[in-house]
Amino acid sequence: MGTRLGELVERFGGQLMGDANLEVTGIAPLTDAGVSHISFLSNSKLRAQALQTAAAALIVSPADDEFIAAGYSGARIVTPNPYVYFAKAAQYFYSLTAIVPPAGVHPTAFIGEGAQIAATAHIGPKVVVEAGAVIGEHAVIDAGCYIGREAVIGEGTHFFANVTFHAYCQIGARGIIHSGAVIGTDGFGFANEKGVYIKIPQTGRVMIGDDVDIGANTTVDRGALADTVIEDGVKLDNLIQIAHNCHIGAHTAMAGCVGMAGSTTVGKYCTFGGAAMINGHITIADHVNVGPSTMIPRSLTEPGTYIGYYPMSRPAEWEKSAVIVRNLAAMRDKVRALEKTIKTLTNQEEK
Missing domain, CATH: 3.40.1390.10 (MurE/MurF, N-terminal domain)
Incomplete structure (x- = not known):
């Protein structure tokens, strides 16, 4: 055709x-x-x-x-x-x-009491939809997915096979969540008393906007008290970890293996290269571009590009540091030679 x-x-x-x-x-x-x-x-x-x-x-x-x-x-x-x-x-x-899945609920699916499923939605084999969940028009829920109690899935959103979407979480229209992703797991919240960890109940939700893509085996933790929020148009690659109470601004994109610690706020139109690490309890401005494998230990209040393993800096500054690091061995040899010369001259003066 x-x-x-x-x-x-x-x-x-x-x-x-x-x-x-x-x-x-x-x-x-x-x-x-x-x-x-x-x-x-x-x-x-x-x-x-x-x-x-x-x-x-x-x-x-x-x-x-x-x-x-x-x-x-x-x-x-x-x-x-x-x-x-x-x-x-x-x-x-x-x-x-494209093959459009037929509307309807597969006979092997489990639908909990009070769940609302649009007539145009597709519910595949072995799907579990818990009580009170809402699934919108033309949504596609492929085989083996789990939809928690009172979760909400918007119009035209597609869950590929084996997505886990926990209780009370919400996603808007036209979203895509790929296989193995887990949305709404407990955040990593513990209090320490004399070396013993005491669990803090994670009672917030994950709130996801429209047109959001989430890659395979990515995890997004629910908030501890307030919600974890992912705004419209965000794109998350595979194997990303978003911790509890994070807030990701609209149209931000993250490549694979990015890790974001809890209670971090990221602005709109940001990009993060693969394996970038973002510290917790910090704020990142709009239009920030973070290079791959870069560690962000503190808030970034100005837009721009930040790269490097150590330390994080502007590109020109990091490149200068990299040149110095590459020349350290030669510099060491020169310092040793100077030390020998100074020692020789000192000994001659003493004589």
């Missing part, structure tokens, strides 16, 4: 250079595209690959189009952000062949 280039432009905009009736059946990388595919050029370093691709059409930026037009014979869709256009086109092609 394909679509005309003209239809893509009608849906997503852009300037079409070529035949509007040309039909393409899917989207593929430059090196893999065939004569029925559309491809995209989002990195100018790959211009040579674009000229050699077999794709019937290309999605390109205005700057790249000036270069590509002279050597590429296929059609082109010119747009300011080819990568975003690719994402939208890929969603559309996926929708043409």
Whole structure:
């Protein structure tokens, strides 16, 4: 099943250079595209690959189009952000062949007393929906998921197989939670009395906004007293830990293995590279970009980029420190040589 280039432009905009009736059946990388595919050029370093691709059409930026037009014979869709256009086109092609789960409740599912399930929702095999839970229109709950008491799942949200969504937690519309994720586990809260840990009941919730993606095996702890909050549009990769009472601002994205300690507030439009570590009880401003494996020990009040293992700093400062560290061995040898020279001169003076 394909679509005309003209239809893509009608849906997503852009300037079409070529035949509007040309039909393409899917989207593929430059090196893999065939004569029925559309491809995209989002990195100018790959211009040579674009000229050699077999794709019937290309999605390109205005700057790249000036270069590509002279050597590429296929059609082109010119747009300011080819990568975003690719994402939208890929969603559309996926929708043409996607299998939509049928509405209804599988016979092997358990539905607790008073649970409300929209008629258009899909409840897969061996799903457990506890008493009082609410599942919205067109939601998809795949096999083996657990939905806790009085939890709320919004319209069009999709839980992949074996998601655990504990009692009283809520997620808005169009969310995606991947397999193995656990939402609403107890936070790590204990009081210490003479070396013995006493558990603090975790009675808050996890409140998740609209259009949030949560990756496989990621965990989000419920609040101790107040709620853990994840605002609209947040994207969490696989294997992330969000501790109790954290608050993540809208449209912030975190790569795999990020760890966030409790009661931390993160602003909007932030990004965190893989394995970044965020200390507890701190605040991070809007538009902060944290590099991979970077430790954030204190609050960040200014937007910008922060990278480095030790110490955390602005990129230019960290790079200077890295140069010094690389030269420490040579500096040590020079210091030792100077010490020997000083000792020799001192001994000569004493004689």
